Amino acid sequence: MKKHSVVIVDDHLLFAQSLQGLVNAFDEFEVLYHVKNGSELIKKLLESENVPDIILLDINMPVMNGFETMEWIKENRPSIQVLALSMDDHEETIIKMLRLGAKGYLLKDIHPEIFYKALNEVISNGIYYSERVATTLLNSLHGNDEKEVANGKPLKDTELTFLKLACTEMTYKEIAQEMCLSPKTIDGYRESLFKHFKVKSRIGLVLYAIRNNLVNSK
Amino acid sequence: MKKHSVVIVDDHLLFAQSLQGLVNAFDEFEVLYHVKNGSELIKKLLESENVPDIILLDINMPVMNGFETMEWIKENRPSIQVLALSMDDHEETIIKMLRLGAKGYLLKDIHPEIFYKALNEVISNGIYYSERVATTLLNSLHGNDEKEVANGKPLKDTELTFLKLACTEMTYKEIAQEMCLSPKTIDGYRESLFKHFKVKSRIGLVLYAIRNNLVNSK
DNA sequence: GAATGAATGGGGATTTTTCCCCTTTTCAAA
DNA sequence: TTTGAAAAGGGGAAAAATCCCCATTCATTC
Structure with missing residues (x-):
C-alpha cells in the first residue's frame, strides 16, 4: 500500500522535526x-513533481504566513488537502483559514491520537473539524446577525491600514497625515471600528486587534 | 549505562508527545x-520518589505557568536541572526565567541537534545558553545603565497591578477606584512607567506590556 | 536630629480622544 | 439620468490622557 504523503510547513524546527x-x-x-515557511513550500512544490496528499500548515510564520x-495553494495546487x-x-x-480553503484546523495542543484521526479523516472525507473548532464555528453562527457581520466580514483595506497604525504610538492626527486623509475621516474609521468590534476605546481596539491576529502583536 | 531521565511540562500535547x-x-x-502544567508536575514530583534529572518546562501554560x-522547583527540588x-x-x-533558576532557555524553533546538545550540556555543565539567548543577555547588559535598570528591575506590585488594568478598557479614573488610590497617584504610576519603558502613550504601554509578556495578551 | 528618597496626592494647562450631528463628493446601480 | 449609498470630511463639545511643578507623609540612613 502506498503511504499518504505529508508535507510540514512550520518555522519551529523542533516542533516540525518532532x-x-x-x-x-x-x-x-x-x-x-518539511519547510520553514510559505516561500520555501512554494519553491519545493514548483520544483518537484511529487505532489503531497496533505500539507500541515502553520499560520504564524515569518517571511510568508x-x-x-493557503491562498497560493488554493490557486495553484487545489487538490492538496491542507x-x-x-x-x-481565536474565532477570526x-x-x-477555513474560508481560504483549509480542510481542517488543528490546535497544537490536541492529543496525538486526535491528530492521527484528523489525518485519516482528511484523506477519507476531505475534511476534519475538531469538536472545539466546530463549536467555534457554531458560536460564530449563533450570534445575532450584527455580530456575524462584525466578525465575519473582512475589513476594508483602508480600515485595516488604519487599524495597524492605531496599534502604534501615533496620534490620530499623525495617522491621518500618514494615510493622506483628513483627521475627520480617520475619526470616522475609528468610530466605525469601535462599533464593529464593540469596543469603547482605542485601547480596546488595540487589544481586540492583537487578540484576533488582525495585526502582528510582536 | 543508566539513561538520564527527562520530564516534559507542556500543555501542547501534540508537541509534548512529539x-x-x-x-x-x-x-x-x-x-x-509528561504533564500539562505546573500543578500536575508538582503532584507527580510529590508522589513519586523517582526524581528526574532534567525538566523541560514550557512557560506559557494555563493553570500554573x-x-x-520554576519558583516551586527552585524551592523544593533544587537539584533538578530545568x-x-x-x-x-523576548528579553524580559x-x-x-534564568533569574528564577532555569539552567537554559530553549526556543521552540531550534534545531533538534541543538536540542540534543542542550540536553548534554545541561547534564555535563549544569548550564546551556544558546547563542541567541547569550546574545540577548549580552545586549541587556550592554545597554546603558538606565536601560539595564529599566529592563532588569522587576516592577513593584502596585505598578504591575496598574499595568494590568491599563491593558483594559478602563479609564484611569476607574483604575484609581479599583485600586483604591487617588487618580493623581495613578497618574504618577503612569508617568513612571512611561519613562521606565520609554513609551509615549498608553497605547505604547499596552503594546510594550503585551510584547514582553508582562500581562496576558490573550 | 537632618537629609534623603519613595509613595501618595494636588493644581492646572494642553493635547488627544471620543462622540454626535452634519455636508459634500463619488460612484455605481436602477 | 437620477438616485441612493458609501466614502470623505467638518463643527463643536465633553471626557480622557498627558505633562509639569509641587506638598505631604513616612521610613531609612547618615
Missing part, C-alpha cells in the same frame, strides 16, 4: 519533507 | 513522563 517523527510512526503516512500560503496547524484558537483566525 | 519521541530517540535520555512552577522551553524570545521573559 511532528515528522510522529507522522512517520503512523503506518499510513509518511513525511515527504499561513494565510498567504490542515491548518496553530496555537491560535479559524474562520479566516 | 518531543517525547525525539528525546527517547537519543541513547542517553529517556522521558519519565512556567514562572510559578531547561525553559518557549516560543517567546528570558531574563526572568
